[in-house]
Amino acid sequence: MATQSSRAAARLMVAPSVIVLFIWMIVPLALTVFYAFRIYRLLSPERNGWAGLRNFSWFLNAPEFWIAITNTLLLVGGVLVITIVLGILIALLIDQPVWGQGPLRILVISPFFVMPPVAASIWENLFMHPQNGLFAAVSMGLGYKPILFMESYPMSSVIFIVSWEWLPFATLILLTALQSLSSEQLEAAEMDGAPAISRFRYIVLPHLTRAITVVILIQTIFLLGIFGEIFTTTQGGPGSASTTLPYM
Incomplete structure (x- = not known):
């Protein structure tokens, strides 16, 4: 004592x-x-x-103030939805006992170690570039015009890039919570005839509630200060279409 x-x-x-x-x-x-x-x-x-x-x-x-607030809320909300939904799916996938589980987990978390400006530059120049990007090559190969991601869909492009950066964090938190779930509960529910969807809805998802809350709180704190990705790609444009509060 x-x-x-x-x-x-x-x-x-x-x-x-x-x-x-x-x-x-x-x-x-x-x-x-x-x-x-x-x-x-x-x-x-x-x-x-x-x-x-x-x-x-x-x-x-400033005339951009309310636009910046709207874009900031869209950025935070969009990234949270994407990372939580995909994070749960990926966590369920890599939690299965499959061959190559270790390298697969390393591959999943690797984007988290890439600096934000570097990640934004990679996506902008290697994938979303209207002439030399991978998506442009695929579009032209199929006979379509390349999509001008940064000009036509600036906010969606930024949300996609930031989601790619933060998906490993959400996946790790959710995977850790998933591994703490007792397998006996799932086995008992399966023996009682509960389908996979019901087991996920009534056992897995409630167990992940605290982990999801942690992901929301931590990511929201950092997402409200996103600057490097916007500065590297759209620079708040076209006009103020992708201007957020930190970028004003």
Whole structure:
């Protein structure tokens, strides 16, 4: 049983880590608030000064503001739906005892280690390029005109690229939760005559609820700050068709 002295010793040992973590979090937050009220030009420091509420006024009155909010919500919602649905399907697939399961898992998680600007450049130049891309070659081979992904479907293209980047994360979280499910429950349900869809709906899916919640929370935090993929591909265009709040 913990005594008062042992609790004090535990707090003392934990204190350095807590202090470092607090500083690591509070300093960027304080600087963000500070620069939000200032005019800051990196290349023209002599023009820096106090802005007051002018930055917020410009931001809220900008014609792209509501478009950026809509695009941000579309980006977050679209990526969450794609990664969760495909993540569950892929997790169910690679959880099966098949040959080559180890290399298959490595292949599935490999996109997560690619830097966002690099991943965006790969998709834009190797796959979605209107002249030299793989999709253009397939379209022209079938007798169709190549699709101008970045011009005609900019937001959908960004959502697709970001989903490809975050799908491994969702798959890993969901696979870990899936492997913690007792096989005896599924076997008992199967022996009782429950079809595969019912076993998934009433046993597997409720078991994955917490994992899905974790995926939603963590991905939402990072998706609200997506910048590199948009800057590398559409640069917020055409016009403001793919402009999000971080890109404004």
